[in-house]
Each structure stands twice: as structure tokens, then as C-alpha cells.
């Protein structure tokens with residue numbers, strides 16, 4: 001879609017009349033659209049999200065706006081992100097069935113996706129802020145990462161299909177541009193839209209912005225993000241892009257989907273768990289969060305272990321793409337050669353994931369788009385102490401990523417920062 005011709009943003013008032021004839025909605029929630037109850041619940045940075053409810057059912061209608069909702073119409077953003085989200089959802093549904101909401105209808109001109117209403121699911125970030133322990137997230141998300149990343153790559157796909165997808169998602173230019181600037185560059189200089197907890201963080205912010213090793217590391221990570229088109233990424237894989245119940249985990253919002261490094265989604269998710277860990281001290285009004293901290297370190301450990309084990313299992317059973325062909329290894333009686341290549345690839349993913357985690361932590365504290373884990377801590381002295389620990393971990397991960405060998409090592413460092421920087 002070239003421009004915004006024909007596009008009109010929905011409102012709570014206009015939605016029933018405009019979408020009332022859609023078979024996808026009528027099947028789910030009935031034909032009597034004048035009785036539908038509509039509320040707008042979007043709390044993300046970009047889009048409108050409506051819950052549409054009748055006596056017989058409920059659906060979600062997500063519509064892109066031609067600008068960044070967080071900032072306003074001074075920052076235009078193309079509607080085509082909805083097209084990429086729809087296409088990414090279809091691929092993720094095929095690559096890890098049951099892990100993304102079912103898509104009921106897509107309208108490219110109106111940039112809207114009608115999808116399954118997840119209930120009683122809540123956003124994972126909100127659950128973690130509330131101190132809830134979800135027993136399944138590490139396993140579900142580790143598997144999702146391995147399956148979507150492996151199956152979207154040249155390790156698994158037919159080369160022609162992979163190249164077509166690379167070309168398709170390469171047009172998601174403006175959302176990539178957001179990531180390229182907001183994640184990898186803006187946090188490391190006084191960019192216009194940056195903000196941080198002032199004045200408490202002024203000192204450490206100045207330190208980080210003159211830290212040459214850190215700036216080089218961040219640009220190395222940006223270089224990988226821009227140039228290493230290994231697989232179809234979710235592209236914005238943080239705890240706000242996951243919905244949970246005790247039994248179920250679902251992944252939402254892949255509008256930033258693009259081909260990029262295997263490690264990007266992995267690093268983003270781990271970063272958000274480490275940030276949750278450091279933010280817990282700001283949420284202890286109703287009692288200690290020590291149990292929650294221990295839980296989160298366990299989640300981080302299990303997420304990586306599950307990802308690596310599933311990636312290895314897929315390597316051994318589904319490696320049918322053009323890379324590391326069995327004809328060179330297993331078929332020659334050289335299974336060990338394939339294992340050697342797998343180890344080398346997992347090591348690269350590990351090192352890069354740490355680097356991406358480091359910059360993701362920094363951008364959520366120094367850049368435009370902060371996260372609620374820290375933002376909801378109203379005592380700014382307390383918030384700044386939590387953020388300082390995270391910033392220090394982020395710097396260590398980004399700069400020393402090649403010298404870190406296990407999650408246990410990072411978690412031990414997180415515990416030490418937690419202990420040593422007094423609340």
C-alpha cells in the first residue's frame with residue numbers, strides 16, 4: 001500500500017457500523033453490531049487496540065495509526081506495519097502453533113487486524129510488576145524463540161521462500177529505523193527525545209555517554225542488527241509483547257518483524273527479565289520481593305537453556321535448508337562435524353544475545369521508550385537506584401560479552417549488584 005488513501009481511524013463510536021458486516025466478526029460475536037460493546041484499551045506506543053464484546057463472544061481489533069501514538073502526529077509512521085504484523089503472525093503460527101493469537105481478519109487499507117481475544121491473559125510485564133510468578137513462561141518462550149528463529153532461517157527454509165521473505169520484510173524500513181536509532185544510538189548521546197530519571201542518574205548517564213568501549217560495543221551490535229539477516233525476528237520481543245495466564249503463554253505484536261540476527265529476540269527478552277529483576281526492589285511496599293528475584297533468575301536460566309536445547313534438537317532433526325547440509329556431515333558419517341558447527345553457532349548467538357541485552361537495558365532507561373517496571377516506581381530516588389544497577393549490568397554485558405560464558409555468571413553479577421547498591 002503506497003499511502004494512506006482510504007484509511008480512517010476507528011473510534012469506539014464508529015467501529016460497530018464500520019465493521020458490523022464483516023463475516024469474521026459476525027461469526028465470532030454475532031450480527032447485532034448495534035449491541036456490541038466497544039472499548040479502546042491500547043496502552044502501547046504505536047496503535048489503537050479495541051476490545052469488541054457481545055453476549056456471544058469477544059474479539060480484538062488492532063489498528064495502526066499513521067503516526068507514533070506515544071509522540072503524536074509530528075512523527076509519521078506508515079500504516080504498512082500492520083501488513084508486516086499480519087504476515088509475521090501467520091509465520092509464527094505455523095512455526096510454533098498455538099503461541100500467537102488467531103488472526104480472524106486482515107484489512108490492509110484500514111491497517112487493521114481482527115484477532116482472538118485472549119482471556120483471562122494479562123501482559124507479562126504487568127504480572128511481573130505485580131509480583132506474580134508464572135511457572136510456564138521460561139519453557140514456552142524458550143521454545144518459541146528456538147522454533148520461530150530456526151524455522152525462519154536458511155537452516156530450515158527452502159532458499160527461494162527464505163529469499164522472498166527476506167525481500168518482503170525488508171520493506172519494514174521505518175520500524176527498523178526506530179530500532180536502529182532508539183535502541184542502538186540515541187541512548188549514547190543527548191538525543192532530543194531521550195529522558196532519564198533526573199537528577200539522580202545524571203552522573204552515570206554522563207559516564208556512559210563518554211564510555212568509548214561502550215559506544216563501540218553498541219555500534220557493533222547495531223552493525224549486526226542491520227547487516228546480519230539470519231532469520232525472521234519478532235523484532236520487539238519484550239515482556240510487554242507477551243500475554244500470560246498460569247497455564248498459557250502467548251506472543252503478540254510482531255509489527256517490528258524483519259530479518260536480523262538469531263540473537264536479537266533472545267537478547268531483548270533476557271534484558272527485560274533482568275530489568276524486571278532490578279525493578280523488584282521498587283515494588284516492595286507490600287513485602288519483600290526476594291522470592292520474585294530468585295524466580296526471575298530461574299526464568300532467565302531456563303529460558304536460555306530451553307532455547308539452546310530446542311535449537312539443537314531442531315538442528316538435528318529439521319536442518320533441511322542450504323546451510324550446514326547433512327550431505328557434508330551426517331551423510332559422510334561426520335555427525336561430530338555437524339555438532340561442532342552447532343556449538344559454534346550457539347556460541348555466536350550467546351555472545352550476541354548478551355550484547356543486545358546490554359543495549360536494550362540502556363535504551364529503556366536512557367532513551368525515549370521506557371518500561372513500566374521502572375516507570376511505576378514513584379519514589380525517584382528508589383527508582384534511580386534500581387535503574388543504576390541495571391545500567392551497570394547493561395554496560396558489562398555489552399562491553400564484556402565475549403568474556404562471559406554462562407547465565408549463572410551473569411545472574412551472579414546481577415545478585416552482587418543488587419546486594420552492593422544499597423536501597
Ligand code: SR1
Nearest residue numbers: 045068178179182236369
Ligand atoms: C516510538 S516506538 C518506541 C518503542 O515502542 C515499541 O514498542 C518499540 O519497543 C519501540 O522501540
Ligand code: MG
Nearest residue numbers: 044236241253
Ligand atoms: Mg509493541
